[in-house]
Amino acid sequence: MSKRYIYGPVPSRRLGRSLGIDIIPHKICSYDCIYCQLGNTMDKTINRKTFYKPSLILDELNEFLEQNIEVDFITFSGSGEPTLNSDIGEMISQVKFISDIPTVVLTNGSLLWDENVRYELKEADIVVPSMDAVSGEVFEMINRPCKELEILKVLDGLRKFSESFQGKIYLEMMFVKGINDSEYEINKMREFIQKLRIDKIQLNTVVRPPCEKDSKPLNKEEMGNIKEMFRDSGSVETIAHFSAKIKTVYNIDVEKEVINLLKRRPCKLKEMSVSLGIHTNELIKYMTELESKNIIKSYVVDDSKDNYYKVF
Ligand code: SF4
Numbered sequence: 001m002s003k004r005y006i007y008g009p010v011p012s013r014r015l016g017r018s019l020g021i022d023i024i025p026h027k028i029c030s031y032d033c034i035y036c037q038l039g040n041t042m043d044k045t046i047n048r049k050t051f052y053k054p055s056l057i058l059d060e061l062n063e064f065l066e067q068n069i070e071v072d073f074i075t076f077s078g079s080g081e082p083t084l085n086s087d088i089g090e091m092i093s094q095v096k097f098i099s100d101i102p103t104v105v106l107t108n109g110s111l112l113w114d115e116n117v118r119y120e121l122k123e124a125d126i127v128v129p130s131m132d133a134v135s136g137e138v139f140e141m142i143n144r145p146c147k148e149l150e151i152l153k154v155l156d157g158l159r160k161f162s163e164s165f166q167g168k169i170y171l172e173m174m175f176v177k178g179i180n181d182s183e184y185e186i187n188k189m190r191e192f193i194q195k196l197r198i199d200k201i202q203l204n205t206v207v208r209p210p211c212e213k214d215s216k217p218l219n220k221e222e223m224g225n226i227k228e229m230f231r232d233s234g235s236v237e238t239i240a241h242f243s244a245k246i247k248t249v250y251n252i253d254v255e256k257e258v259i260n261l262l263k264r265r266p267c268k269l270k271e272m273s274v275s276l277g278i279h280t281n282e283l284i285k286y287m288t289e290l291e292s293k294n295i296i297k298s299y300v301v302d303d304s305k306d307n308y309y310k311v312f
Pocket residue numbers: 029030031032033035036037038041079080081108
């Protein structure tokens with residue numbers, strides 16, 4: 001059976017060997033972040049609904065688990081925002097029923113004001129919400145949210161979730177040069193975080209080709225300064241490249257296939273995914289690693305919003 005919903009395990013910078021479950025079609029999201037690695041949002045919405053039959057996803061997962069491949073986490077993510085899937089609660093419960101592997105949900109946190117969403121996430125072991133701004137203006141610039149979402153509502157949802165959730169919360173903050181890295185905004189974020197019960201702060205910057213080419217990363221020193229500013233906010237880490245342990249799941253054959261394909265012609269991520277039969281979220285890990293080794297490079301063609309890749 002070919003895999004449609006499950007991908008990996010992939011080397012994850014924050015989670016080790018992560019088996020991904022994609023529960024959202026490409027690319028449905030409540031945000032259209034300027035740094036998104038998946039391209040521009042095609043359906044910007046806060047309407048939750050069923051996208052796939054949970055049993056189809058569970059069948060695929062069962063088949064994977066029978067192979068006894070080592071994974072550290074089962075991660076609900078998607079080619080968009082996973083909490084838009086109204087079956088997420090049922091799926092988490094069922095995964096917990098058939099496996100002891102800890103479950104993680106990666107979310108932009110924009111729907112946590114909805115008590116149904118908070119309830120449905122309750123059985124996850126770790127939830128990784130993101131928060132890139134606390135000022136309305138910065139929120140609009142970086143996350144380009146659905147018109148129904150305003151920053152106070154989103155932040156209040158995050159606060160309520162942090163009070164009720166029994167598992168671990170890792171708060172991810174993505175910094176984009178000149179957008180949300182002012183001292184003023186960072187101090188406001190620090191103040192807000194004091195109100196949250198979170199286990200870890202994960203600082204990130206634009207390391208993968210963003211959908212808006214003007215979204216630039218902060219350098220190592222700038223990220224270090226921000227980390228310093230959060231030093232009294234609890235456990236803080238900067239998400240860097242894969243650790244040595246994680247590299248054990250890095251598949252050299254996939255790397256070769258990617259290079260061979262790009263030697264024939266430049267491709268977009270989506271095209272490569274179809275051509276190689278590898279999920280986009282998994283492929284992105286390889287593209288990032290190959291770019292960091294200067295083997296391939298990404299570029300934008302004027303009439304296209306998507307990044308192309310080619311070998312150097
Ligand atoms: S980065 Fe995440 S939240 Fe932002 S647009 Fe992409 S999928 Fe949505």
